[in-house]
Amino acid sequence: MASPPWAGAASHEQFFVLLTGANSGVGLGTGQRIIDEFLASRSLSSHLILIPTTRSVSKSRDTILSLRAHLKKTAKTSQQLRSRAGHDYDPQTAISRVHILSIQVDLCDLRSIYGAAKQLVHGTVSDPTGLVKDVKIPRLDVALFNAGIGGWSGLDWILFAKQFLQVGLVQCCTFPVFKKALPAATLDQKKLLGDSAANLKTPPPELAEVFCANVFGHYILAHELLPLLSTAVQAPIRSKRITDLLCLTEDLPTVQKVSSPYFSSPATADKPIKPRFYLFHPGVVCTPLFPLSWLLYWAYYAAMYLARWFGSPWHPVEPYLGACASTWLALADQDSLDELNAERVKWGTCATRSGRVMPKKAEVDGWGWEGVIENARRLNATLLPGPCTSFGAVGGTPRT
Numbered sequence: 001m002a003s004p005p006w007a008g009a010a011s012h013e014q015f016f017v018l019l020t021g022a023n024s025g026v027g028l029g030t031g032q033r034i035i036d037e038f039l040a041s042r043s044l045s046s047h048l049i050l051i052p053t054t055r056s057v058s059k060s061r062d063t064i065l066s067l068r069a070h071l072k073k074t075a076k077t078s079q080q081l082r083s084r085a086g087h088d089y090d091p092q093t094a095i096s097r098v099h100i101l102s103i104q105v106d107l108c109d110l111r112s113i114y115g116a117a118k119q120l121v122h123g124t125v126s127d128p129t130g131l132v133k134d135v136k137i138p139r140l141d142v143a144l145f146n147a148g149i150g151g152w153s154g155l156d157w158i159l160f161a162k163q164f165l166q167v168g169l170v171q172c173c174t175f176p177v178f179k180k181a182l183p184a185a186t187l188d189q190k191k192l193l194g195d196s197a198a199n200l201k202t203p204p205p206e207l208a209e210v211f212c213a214n215v216f217g218h219y220i221l222a223h224e225l226l227p228l229l230s231t232a233v234q235a236p237i238r239s240k241r242i243t244d245l246l247c248l249t250e251d252l253p254t255v256q257k258v259s260s261p262y263f264s265s266p267a268t269a270d271k272p273i274k275p276r277f278y279l280f281h282p283g284v285v286c287t288p289l290f291p292l293s294w295l296l297y298w299a300y301y302a303a304m305y306l307a308r309w310f311g312s313p314w315h316p317v318e319p320y321l322g323a324c325a326s327t328w329l330a331l332a333d334q335d336s337l338d339e340l341n342a343e344r345v346k347w348g349t350c351a352t353r354s355g356r357v358m359p360k361k362a363e364v365d366g367w368g369w370e371g372v373i374e375n376a377r378r379l380n381a382t383l384l385p386g387p388c389t390s391f392g393a394v395g396g397t398p399r400t
Contacts, residue, residue, distance in 0.1 A: 004135040006047035006099055013046040016140050017330065018120070018225075020105070020218070021147025022052030023059045025287030026238075029319030030146060031063070032070045033327045039094050040080050041331060048098045051125060051137070053105045053116065053147070060102035061128040067100050101125045101132060107147055107217025108209055117224030140228040142330040145218040146238045150289045151210040152179045155296070173307035174284060174314055215242045222277075223262055229275040238280065238326075244346060244364050247277045248371070251343070278329045278337075279346040281362065282322030283314045313350040316357050324357040325349040344370045 021027040075091035105116035124134040159178035186206040250259040308315035316322045348362040
């Protein structure tokens, strides 16, 4: 097994990041932003090992090439990197500090999830483009669970008109009730469990595709990755309602009896460090997740910008901007997050009218801010440290 290109760096100068659903939308924007802010904030001798996941080798290859192109552009054009390094700055030096590998995982296929986790924990990871082959991943400093599907079929125009007339454009674009859901699609048991499904005496409960992709798949994956996460500290998770409840309440005294077995694993018996779980959402961004014709897509795109110009705090619109909250959580100093009690908060990306983005606290139904139910109009003015700087949040969590 050949030594990886980051082998010469000290262990504390190696930063390993897993990113699910990285081939498009917010996932791709997050990969780009992680690269930019890592290079801008970490020491000049540190190395980023970014592991985006996709559902196929071809998508992994395309994702890596796209992220590499972004890396080269940043290294060549960033004045911040140039000023940090001094007059003898060489873009290739920055490029050589970022290494992008990939694995494949389908969150709607339990065999794929277990296989991907086994590969990361016990096997090796490669770069499908051929630059890096068969390297061992010693730990994961951050796992960004971003992947998901929408489960929508289109728009209900009557509901759209009704909501628009009742609450106006900003609320309509932030908390839409007019998206038409696809009929509940349950996953094929053989796809989930393989040939062993036929031998079970009691059939397992049916799993809906959206639930498995957005919640259950990551739930299983996080548990299987505990041997790697138990040596690290952070596992930011994209927000879904059930995920909100799982993450925000897992440390409550009445919940610990149920949640504690989840954080135990034979492979982590001698590693008592439990990874910290943080919640984030990207705000409202325009991605291919919502199926629209090209004309409606651009109309929707324009409406989101109008909502931001009319005062909505939750419309970064662009996927790269929407990645602010997750990137901040991934790269922020751990002591700063502890001071903010960040585990008890859902963090969102908000944007000013001019497009300046920042992480903000977001209200969660039944939880409020930090587990305290408050008036939705109360301004919580907490200054945040880190790559993105912001003041506290107003209002609830947008529906994306």
